[in-house]
Amino acid sequence: MTQSVPHKLIILLALVAALVTVTRTTRGVHAQTPAPQANAATPEQSKAQDQSKPYEEAEYRRFPVVGSRVAIWAVAQLHLLFAAFVLAVPIFAFIIEVIGYKTGDLRYDRLAYEFTKLLSVSFSLTATFGAFLTFMLIALYPKFTNYLMSVFSPTFLPYVLLFFAEAFFLYTYYYGWGKFHPLTHLGLGLGLNLVGTAIMFIANAWLTFMMSPRGISDAGAVLSVRDAVFNYTWMPINVHRVIANIAFGGSVAGAYAAFKFLQAETDEERAHYDWMGYIGNFVAISAFLPLPFAGYWLAKEIYAFSQTLGLTMMGGAFSWLFIIQAVLIGNLFLAANYYLWLGMGRVEGPQPLQKFIKYLLIGIALCFMVWATPRSIIATVSEIRAMGGSSHPILGYLGVMSAKNTAVNILILTTFMSFLLYRRTGKVATVPWAKKGHTAQLAIFALVAIFVIFLGVYGYFVEATVRIKLSVPQVLSVLFAMIAITAIDIFLFRGARRTGEVRWGRMPAISQYVLIFIAVTFTWLMGLMGYVRSGLRQHWHVYGVIRDRSVDAFTPTLGFATKVVSVTVLLFFLLIGVVFWISSLHDRPDFKRRSRLEEESSPEYSVPHAPAPRPTKS
Amino acid sequence: MRIPLILRIGLLVLATTGFYTYVGQMVPQKEVQAPKETELSGNVSTADMVQIGRQIMEGKGLCLTCHTIGKSGALRFPDLAGVDTRAKTRVAGLNDVEYLAQSMYEPLAYVVPGFPPAMPPINKPPIGLTDQEILCVIAYLQTLGGTPTVTLQTKHHYNSGAAAPAPAPGAPPKGTP
Numbered sequence: 001m002t003q004s005v006p007h008k009l010i011i012l013l014a015l016v017a018a019l020v021t022v023t024r025t026t027r028g029v030h031a032q033t034p035a036p037q038a039n040a041a042t043p044e045q046s047k048a049q050d051q052s053k054p055y056e057e058a059e060y061r062r063f064p065v066v067g068s069r070v071a072i073w074a075v076a077q078l079h080l081l082f083a084a085f086v087l088a089v090p091i092f093a094f095i096i097e098v099i100g101y102k103t104g105d106l107r108y109d110r111l112a113y114e115f116t117k118l119l120s121v122s123f124s125l126t127a128t129f130g131a132f133l134t135f136m137l138i139a140l141y142p143k144f145t146n147y148l149m150s151v152f153s154p155t156f157l158p159y160v161l162l163f164f165a166e167a168f169f170l171y172t173y174y175y176g177w178g179k180f181h182p183l184t185h186l187g188l189g190l191g192l193n194l195v196g197t198a199i200m201f202i203a204n205a206w207l208t209f210m211m212s213p214r215g216i217s218d219a220g221a222v223l224s225v226r227d228a229v230f231n232y233t234w235m236p237i238n239v240h241r242v243i244a245n246i247a248f249g250g251s252v253a254g255a256y257a258a259f260k261f262l263q264a265e266t267d268e269e270r271a272h273y274d275w276m277g278y279i280g281n282f283v284a285i286s287a288f289l290p291l292p293f294a295g296y297w298l299a300k301e302i303y304a305f306s307q308t309l310g311l312t313m314m315g316g317a318f319s320w321l322f323i324i325q326a327v328l329i330g331n332l333f334l335a336a337n338y339y340l341w342l343g344m345g346r347v348e349g350p351q352p353l354q355k356f357i358k359y360l361l362i363g364i365a366l367c368f369m370v371w372a373t374p375r376s377i378i379a380t381v382s383e384i385r386a387m388g389g390s391s392h393p394i395l396g397y398l399g400v401m402s403a404k405n406t407a408v409n410i411l412i413l414t415t416f417m418s419f420l421l422y423r424r425t426g427k428v429a430t431v432p433w434a435k436k437g438h439t440a441q442l443a444i445f446a447l448v449a450i451f452v453i454f455l456g457v458y459g460y461f462v463e464a465t466v467r468i469k470l471s472v473p474q475v476l477s478v479l480f481a482m483i484a485i486t487a488i489d490i491f492l493f494r495g496a497r498r499t500g501e502v503r504w505g506r507m508p509a510i511s512q513y514v515l516i517f518i519a520v521t522f523t524w525l526m527g528l529m530g531y532v533r534s535g536l537r538q539h540w541h542v543y544g545v546i547r548d549r550s551v552d553a554f555t556p557t558l559g560f561a562t563k564v565v566s567v568t569v570l571l572f573f574l575l576i577g578v579v580f581w582i583s584s585l586h587d588r589p590d591f592k593r594r595s596r597l598e599e600e601s602s603p604e605y606s607v608p609h610a611p612a613p614r615p616t617k618s
Numbered sequence: 619m620r621i622p623l624i625l626r627i628g629l630l631v632l633a634t635t636g637f638y639t640y641v642g643q644m645v646p647q648k649e650v651q652a653p654k655e656t657e658l659s660g661n662v663s664t665a666d667m668v669q670i671g672r673q674i675m676e677g678k679g680l681c682l683t684c685h686t687i688g689k690s691g692a693l694r695f696p697d698l699a700g701v702d703t704r705a706k707t708r709v710a711g712l713n714d715v716e717y718l719a720q721s722m723y724e725p726l727a728y729v730v731p732g733f734p735p736a737m738p739p740i741n742k743p744p745i746g747l748t749d750q751e752i753l754c755v756i757a758y759l760q761t762l763g764g765t766p767t768v769t770l771q772t773k774h775h776y777n778s779g780a781a782a783p784a785p786a787p788g789a790p791p792k793g794t795p
Contacts, residue, residue: 019683112718175728218743257626259623262623262627263623303736306738306744307736307737307738308680308683308738308745309744311680311683311684312683315683315684316680317648317650318684320645322646322648323645324638324641324642327638328638328640332732400692402692459692460692461692462692463692463732463733464692464693464694464695464732464733464734465732465733465734467692467694468694468734473690511628513627513630514667515633516627516631517630519636520630521634521638524634524635524638524696538650538652538745539652539653540743543744544742544743544744545743547652548652553652554649554651555649555650556649557647557648557649558642558645558646558647558648559642559643559645559647561642562638562639562641562642562643563639563642563764565638565639565642566636566638566639568633569631569635570635572634573631576784577624588669
């Protein structure tokens, strides 16, 4: 008995080994190598076999758990969000510094520096995520990455050189604050902006080529690198991204100010961060207003490149994504207007213009509702039968482009007017032609609004070729109104009489949460639109030329996409929180000094009613 | 109890992203797979081709992304109801099969007045229907106002049939759009 147990064990193990071998063979693991030979191979033979193994380039590799696409998606999105921030902040920091230099007001200089402080850590994170993305692409999509590298190899050296230049300008701009002649320092800021923009333009060529390829043969062979760079969507994306980056950067900087405002312990700090938050939000919304126009141009070029691509975007798999976009943009407009309305309370005395805001908010809400109306409605079979189709008999008319274009143009115009009302809060125009000026502004606003609505309604009665072109005069008329009304306003309020001072810092805490909400919404919107831009290619790496044959070559549901966007946004805010914290270390007193201050503020050193000591701000 | 600031901000960020994620779950959920080539053998009947053609139009061909069937009013692209009737007389010298084939292989050769010249060649990427798949689509289109006649063996100008002469680009239209 005792001897039979080991025998049985050996037989059992042999059976298990045989079973494993058979199973692996039938699964095709060793399909090319007969099992008996493999089993019989000596270590030397195995080594020789390994040595004679030919090199085969993997087409795809799988990222654990989430898969390659989601991994690339998240890292690319994080890289883009930090890059957008790093490119945007120097633009408005530079402009604010210029204002400070021209006016001699040191507050502007301090504000520009405060914005710039956020840059250095963000720059490192951008570069880290950029390198991470590159390695991930090489590891997970080696063959396709190799193809892209072969097409764009001439752009790599300029890219790297520009990156060096970017680092030089950024660090000299930041560390050289107050160390150079102001004009020299402004020159560094200008250099930083130019180089940063050039870097983005090069990177944009790579990604837009994937969407609207040019300069290659039908089989993908490179014919002209120049054409590959100057593809259909390159310049529209460049313009769209510059504007969107400013809007996004402004909103994140506004959120930073809001965070600092809520942390502030003195009125002086609150006043400073309230002002900073206001400027951040002003930058964000000012850039946001012309963004839809850049979006029109981009969409137009997508259609010009491929109607199929355009229709996939607006009428196919992605059409419902624009309903989500409408919710986001509607929220942004509502939140921005609410913040402005709260901001009117900063100004001393009664504000007669405040009562108009509610009418503007009603207009914005109506436009929002039109924009968010889908063309086809999810309904039960009986409901569809009752409606006579998936389009609602009445609401269905609001789901088409004529209505949506009109709504978004009125939305922009209304928010612009809200800004204008805020701008003139606490001021009375004293120029002799003040009444005429106000009338002219009102007339322009009303006429343009009527014109935009008229074109929207007219679009229902004309054929497609005419209707498509109506969006151009709609956009141009709104742009005209914004420029003309602003121009009148500048002269109208020159030397205006103040009815009350602006009391910076006198803002309810809710206004700061609104700023944070705006920043999160902007970030989420960027994530969503980044998804549609990239996802539009569907099962193509390079649209219409190089097919995606990986396991991820399908378009996920919008529900899944929004989950990925949300996770990326949360990660971004977690990381940007770290950036804010690291930046705030700059203001902390030295360790020794802090210990001394803490010691002094202990009971035996305390002086009744003495304010708590605060570190001196730079 | 006062909630710490960092927690309040964290909750706001979570609630905002959570809300947008929720909105994302409320819209129709459709996973779009990469299209597969339809495998057709020689003995597929015309009736089967009609069924397959309809499926291709809804799926791989993306036809119904732009075209409608039985709608009127402000359309962006031509409605396909009764298209076979019009196809027989639309371009001089082309019968319905030749005209429908031309519309897919060389769509800019004739553009219906009032509509933009926007249709891509259907036999090329990104849509890239095969000759047989296009014949199936023609079979289905023939049911819209006519009777399907094509088989997988049907030859036309674009599948090396060369029976019908290539029509002159921009030939004068007949009938209504």
